[in-house]
Amino acid sequence: MRFPKLATRLAWLTGFLGVVLGAGAAASCNSDSPTPTTSTDTPEAPAAATHLVGSKLIGEYSVQTLAGRVAQVPLVGALAKYPIKVYRLTYTTQNTDGQTVTASGALLVPTAPVALPLLSYQHGTLRPADEDHAPSYYSPSSEVYSAVSVLASTGYIVAAPDYIGYGASKNLPHPYEHAASLASASLDMLRAAREFCAQQKIQRNDKNFLVGYSEGGFATMALHKLIEEKNSQEFTVTASAPGAGAYHKSAFARYILSSNQRLNFLSTYVWVLSTYDRVYKLNRPFDYYYKAPYAAQLKADQFSAVPGLPSQLFTTAFRDAVLSGNDAPLAATLTDNDIYDWKPAAPVALFHGTADDYVPFFNSEDAYKAMRARGATQVELRPIEGANHFSAAAAYTLAAYAFIAQY
Numbered sequence: 001m002r003f004p005k006l007a008t009r010l011a012w013l014t015g016f017l018g019v020v021l022g023a024g025a026a027a028s029c030n031s032d033s034p035t036p037t038t039s040t041d042t043p044e045a046p047a048a049a050t051h052l053v054g055s056k057l058i059g060e061y062s063v064q065t066l067a068g069r070v071a072q073v074p075l076v077g078a079l080a081k082y083p084i085k086v087y088r089l090t091y092t093t094q095n096t097d098g099q100t101v102t103a104s105g106a107l108l109v110p111t112a113p114v115a116l117p118l119l120s121y122q123h124g125t126l127r128p129a130d131e132d133h134a135p136s137y138y139s140p141s142s143e144v145y146s147a148v149s150v151l152a153s154t155g156y157i158v159a160a161p162d163y164i165g166y167g168a169s170k171n172l173p174h175p176y177e178h179a180a181s182l183a184s185a186s187l188d189m190l191r192a193a194r195e196f197c198a199q200q201k202i203q204r205n206d207k208n209f210l211v212g213y214s215e216g217g218f219a220t221m222a223l224h225k226l227i228e229e230k231n232s233q234e235f236t237v238t239a240s241a242p243g244a245g246a247y248h249k250s251a252f253a254r255y256i257l258s259s260n261q262r263l264n265f266l267s268t269y270v271w272v273l274s275t276y277d278r279v280y281k282l283n284r285p286f287d288y289y290y291k292a293p294y295a296a297q298l299k300a301d302q303f304s305a306v307p308g309l310p311s312q313l314f315t316t317a318f319r320d321a322v323l324s325g326n327d328a329p330l331a332a333t334l335t336d337n338d339i340y341d342w343k344p345a346a347p348v349a350l351f352h353g354t355a356d357d358y359v360p361f362f363n364s365e366d367a368y369k370a371m372r373a374r375g376a377t378q379v380e381l382r383p384i385e386g387a388n389h390f391s392a393a394a395a396y397t398l399a400a401y402a403f404i405a406q407y
Contacts, residue, residue: 051188052195053090053102058138060085066153069146076398080153082110088136090168091192093185096175096279104167105189106135106144106160107196108152115203117238119156119404120190121148122182122212122219125268126166127303128174135160136167147397154401157197157204161189163219176275177215177246179337183222190235209404210240213351213396214359214389217245221339221367228345237346239407241400244352244389246359247340248366250331255360257319262308265358270313274302276333289318340367343374349403353384353392 061084067077087107095101110116123143126133135144144160152158163185165174175181190208197204208227212220220242227235246252256269263269277284286295294313297304306313321327322334340363348371352364361383368381382399384392 050191050195051091051093052192052199053092055090055107055196056088058086058088058106061149063153066149070150076147076150080150081155082112082153084149084152085109085111086138086149087196088138088167089189089192089196091188093164093188094181095164095169095172096178096181101164101169101172103164103169103185103188104134104136104162105192106138106142106158106162107193108144108149108156108158108160109197109202110152110155110157112155114155115205116155116157117207117209118190118193118197118204119151119158119209119211120186120220120223121151121158121160122186122210122216122223123160123163124212124214124216125176126174128165131166131170134162134166134170136162151401154405156209157193157202159189159193161186173275173278175279177218177249177272177337178275178279179218179222179339180226181279182215182219183226186219186223187226187231187235206236207238207407208235209238209407210242211400211404212245213243213393213400214245217242217351218247218339219245221245221247224344224346224348225339225342229342237344239347239349239404240344241349241351241403243350243396243400244356244359244392245363247338247363249337249339250334251366252360252363253322253334255362257310257314257322259310263310263357264308266306266308266310266313267303268358270298270302270306274298276330276337280329280333280336282329282333287315289314291315341370341374343371343376344379345376347378347380347407348376349380349382349400351382351384351392351396351399353387353389355386356389356392358389 063080063083066080070076088104089107090102090104092100093103121144123135132139133141135142138145148158148160163174164181165172210220210224220240224237224240227237256263273289286299290298290313294306321330325331350364350368352361354361364381368379371379384395387395
């Protein structure tokens with residue numbers, strides 16, 4: 001995600017500075033070798049390391065260094081408040097087949113004299129060729145390197161899972177847009193972060209925030225749902241801000257397969273279909289889904305180029321099966337990944353570009369309506385007017401940070 005140009009965001013950022021920096025804590029330090037974290041709070045008792053496997057310090061970064069990474073918008077750099085230490089954590093989680101695997105992620109820890117909240121940051125889509133963009137590499141091309149590091153510096157301990165299929169688990173296929181495993185890998189990263197903080201006597205308060213955009217928005221929603229429905233004794237979500245996620249998978253599939261217009265992202269949708277076929281053991285032949293010559297082509301390389309018109313790529317039988325709902329096993333894979341219709345207790349702000357041609361706006365709109373219908377009173381729909389999937393990302397980044405800063 002990238003920050004917007006200063007000229008279009010100056011007034012908004014000024015207010016945002018007041019919200020975040022007005023929280024009041026110690027002055028910033030500009031050294032690349034910060035002093036150890038201290039706190040007057042009672043230290044947590046070290047917990048048994050049931051998920052954390054190991055940790056490695058990647059580096060320590062001063063406020064000046066962090067601000068320099070967003071130098072194109074100097075006012076955003078002014079948000080940086082504390083130096084941070086960045087660690088690579090490895091931890092155990094379950095793969096889609098139930099097997100225990102070692103996963104990884106980045107943990108960004110501000111050097112602050114106060115107990116800080118924990119924030120789980122779920123990254124967006126990474127193709128296998130972009131392996132080095134995963135958070136635990138902490139490369140300049142990673143989402144966590146610039147904007148998210150500045151967020152951490154404002155006073156959040158940020159846990160950023162790589163997900164299964166990247167980092168320590170890069171030899172496994174990534175379960176793209178699979179709600180259950182995205183949520184569990186993110187939750188287990190939070191558990192590993194909690195264990196690491198206890199071991200290192202890093203002070204946390206009782207607040208937990210969830211943020212992510214695109215696939216990260218979908219993962220954020222899935223994580224929020226998993227925590228509140230099954231793990232509320234471990235973590236309490238303070239607020240979440242999912243952005244532009246494909247929450248209504250079954251409706252999204254019908255949208256794609258009924259479209260008569262060229263869609264620019266069909267290869268990504270193929271990845272979702274391939275994931276569901278594998279994870280749910282449908283084991284359909286490629287020519288069930290795809291017309292020739294694309295069936296053979298995708299069997300050889302699922303990321304190969306495909307036509308933009310769904311009618312040119314997908315077989316008539318497959319399209320009819322989805323649109324009519326008469327393929328029950330396939331329909332079940334889609335509804336299993338519908339995460340729009342539930343009742344969150346914590347505040348939720350759903351951000352989405354109204355002109356999103358990759359993940360249509362109706363995904364957030366449907367979630368908002370369904371949640372409100374179930375009696376959720378702290379759910380907001382935050383349209384980003386006229387923005388597509390990519391142009392909305394910058395506005396989302398800033399607005400999501402402002403939303404969680406309220407709490």
